Amino acid sequence: MATKSKTKLRRMPKRGDHDRRAIAAILDEAPVSHLGVVDPAGFPVVIPTLHARAGNHVYVHGSAGSRTLRAAGAAEVCLTATLLDGLVLARSAVHHSVNYRSVVVFGSAEAIDDPAEKERALEAFTEKLVPGRWPDVRPPTPRELRATAVMRISLAEASAKVRTGPPLDDEEDYALPTWAGTVGLSTIAGEPQPDPRLVAGTEPPSYLRNLAPGREPGR
Amino acid sequence: MATKSKTKLRRMPKRGDHDRRAIAAILDEAPVSHLGVVDPAGFPVVIPTLHARAGNHVYVHGSAGSRTLRAAGAAEVCLTATLLDGLVLARSAVHHSVNYRSVVVFGSAEAIDDPAEKERALEAFTEKLVPGRWPDVRPPTPRELRATAVMRISLAEASAKVRTGPPLDDEEDYALPTWAGTVGLSTIAGEPQPDPRLVAGTEPPSYLRNLAPGREPGR
Numbered sequence: 424m425a426t427k428s429k430t431k432l433r434r435m436p437k438r439g440d441h442d443r444r445a446i447a448a449i450l451d452e453a454p455v456s457h458l459g460v461v462d463p464a465g466f467p468v469v470i471p472t473l474h475a476r477a478g479n480h481v482y483v484h485g486s487a488g489s490r491t492l493r494a495a496g497a498a499e500v501c502l503t504a505t506l507l508d509g510l511v512l513a514r515s516a517v518h519h520s521v522n523y524r525s526v527v528v529f530g531s532a533e534a535i536d537d538p539a540e541k542e543r544a545l546e547a548f549t550e551k552l553v554p555g556r557w558p559d560v561r562p563p564t565p566r567e568l569r570a571t572a573v574m575r576i577s578l579a580e581a582s583a584k585v586r587t588g589p590p591l592d593d594e595e596d597y598a599l600p601t602w603a604g605t606v607g608l609s610t611i612a613g614e615p616q617p618d619p620r621l622v623a624g625t626e627p628p629s630y631l632r633n634l635a636p637g638r639e640p641g642r
Numbered sequence: 643m644a645t646k647s648k649t650k651l652r653r654m655p656k657r658g659d660h661d662r663r664a665i666a667a668i669l670d671e672a673p674v675s676h677l678g679v680v681d682p683a684g685f686p687v688v689i690p691t692l693h694a695r696a697g698n699h700v701y702v703h704g705s706a707g708s709r710t711l712r713a714a715g716a717a718e719v720c721l722t723a724t725l726l727d728g729l730v731l732a733r734s735a736v737h738h739s740v741n742y743r744s745v746v747v748f749g750s751a752e753a754i755d756d757p758a759e760k761e762r763a764l765e766a767f768t769e770k771l772v773p774g775r776w777p778d779v780r781p782p783t784p785r786e787l788r789a790t791a792v793m794r795i796s797l798a799e800a801s802a803k804v805r806t807g808p809p810l811d812d813e814e815d816y817a818l819p820t821w822a823g824t825v826g827l828s829t830i831a832g833e834p835q836p837d838p839r840l841v842a843g844t845e846p847p848s849y850l851r852n853l854a855p856g857r858e859p860g861r
Contacts, residue, residue: 454726454827455740457676459686466718467678467686471744499685507674509832510771510853515780516764517790519771521674525690545735552729552738559820561734571736589837601778602844606853607832608673613728618808618822625821634729634825 443479445583449526450476451551453504458483460494468494474502475547480575481528482535482544487572495532495574502528502576509607513590514599520586522605528581532574538565544573555630662698664802668745669695670770672723677702679713687713693721694766699794700747701754701763706791714751714793721747721795728826732809733818739805741824747800751793757784763792774849 450456456474459467470491475482481502485492509522535541545568546557563571590603612634615627669675675693678686689710694701700721704711728741754760764787765776782790809822831853834846 455724455742457678457688457722457724459676459678459688459720461680461684461686465680466748467680467688467720468748469676469678469686469688469720469722469746471722471724471742473740501678501686501688503676503688503690505674505676505690512772512775513779515786516768516776516782517786519768519775519779521692521771523674523690527688529685529687549735549738552740553731553825556731556738557735560732560738561815561818561820563735567734567736589835589839596780597839598841599780600841600844601780602834602847603837603840604846605835605837606772606850607835608829609832610726610827610829613826613828615821616808616824616826618824620808620816621822622817622819625819627823628821631825 442583443578445585446526446578446581447476449506449524449583450474450481450504452524453506453526454552456481456483456502456504458491458495459501459503460491460498462494472502473548473552474504475544475551476578477544477547479578481578481581482547482573482575483532484544484548484571484573487570489572492532492572492574498531500530500532500576507608508587509605511586511590511605512603514592514596514601514603518590518592518596520590522586522588522607524583524585526581526583528576528578530576530578530580532576535573535575538568541568541571541573544575545571553630554633555628559628661802662797664804665745665797665800666695668725668743668802669693669700669723671743672725672745673771675700675702675721675723677710677714678720678722679710679717681713691721692767692771693723694763694770695797696763696766698797700797700800701766701792701794702751703763703767703790703792706789708791711751711791711793717750719749719751719795726827727806728824730805730809730824731822733811733815733820733822737809737811737815739809741805741807741826743802743804745800745802747795747797749795749797749799751795754792754794757787760787760790760792763794764790772849773852774847778847 511520724744730739
């Protein structure tokens with residue numbers, strides 16, 4: 424975590440494509456992110472949000488009347504996405520940590536007004552939530568598109584931070600007989616639960632089998 | 643998510659103990675949170691952080707030199723913790739959502755200077771990460787306590803937001819033959835991975851078996 428002094432900051436030896444790929448991969452895997460804005464009264468507001476990346480932008484959306492999205496309009500925002508990969512158990516209290524991958528994006532939120540681009544963004548959100556889903560859904564109407572605010576933030580000022588591997592203990596603590604190591608965490612999907620009002624005989628689509636296959640534990 | 647217009651805002655009919663318990667339960671279950679501050683230059687900064695709750699406060703910690711924690715000192719902050727419980731597949735694109743529980747805490751970050759209170763906070767962080775862990779670890783030294791910044795935020799201005807249950811589609815869409823429903827998500831812990839420098843013969847402690855038992859899928 425950013426507040427831990429010993430977090431490993433992965434600064435790619437060769438910034439450029441490698442960094443951009445790492446940032447894209449984390450944004451694509453993280454199901455939710457946290458969007459920070461400064462309220463007109465001056466205090467910070469952080470809300471959980473769904474996001475989708477396309478090229479060198481990350482998109483967020485919401486109700487056109489949302490107070491937070493209105494505050495974000497044309498203003499500086501910070502979008503942070505974090506994947507928790509594991510627990511790090513050190514021999515000393517202060518070196519306990521977590522393994523994680525996070526991306527922090529600074530930028531201004533640019534409102535998307537073009538209905539076609541809005542619809543492409545909604546496709547990206549839907550496909551990110553459930554890959555393969557878009558062809559099955561009733562597409563957005565012009566009225567729905569008007570009622571939806573879509574914003575994009577450039578990834579030009581994005582950075583990734585990653586911690587992996589075993590704990591880093593003080594040298595003299597390695598002799599302690601305390602168990603130390605890592606415990607990987609992963610996300611798994613349960614059985615699909617049909618809507619009680621589902622049209623009788625509607626079977627779960629095959630793409631649900633590919634959801635949240637779980638990351639390799641033990642990172 | 644807060645940016646979805648149809649998110650169910652659970653306003654408890656009887657605010658008070660019930661609300662406070664819901665807020666505490668979400669903070670206690672969420673392994674990480676996102677801390678928002680306003681940088682002195684005026685833009686928002688959101689960092690992932692570990693937190694621990696004790697009574698009516700939530701604690702965060704980090705390096706005493708951390709730029710973000712310095713910015714947070716005595717300033718207004720926003721700490722948000724989110725648990726993702728499931729995917730919500732609606733018949734229409736715009737009603738796709740997620741089931742989740744989140745807490746947003748607004749308040750000022752109050753620095754803890756008393757070494758004994760700092761140590762109690764470190765105990766709370768350690769026990770939150772791995773319940774049962776504290777008695778096994780080498781406790782913090784006075785020097786480590788000085789190098790660690792600990793801050794607390796009152797839960798007086800905290801609120802919880804929860805979405806559960808099936809999708810909410812437009813009435814005319816319920817006749818569509820599209821599969822709709824929810825897919826629960828849960829977090830599972832992998833096998834403990836011993837540190838390569840572990841003292842030979844050190845067995846994993848029994849409390850590791852109780853980690854991340856997974857939430858009930860299908861919420």
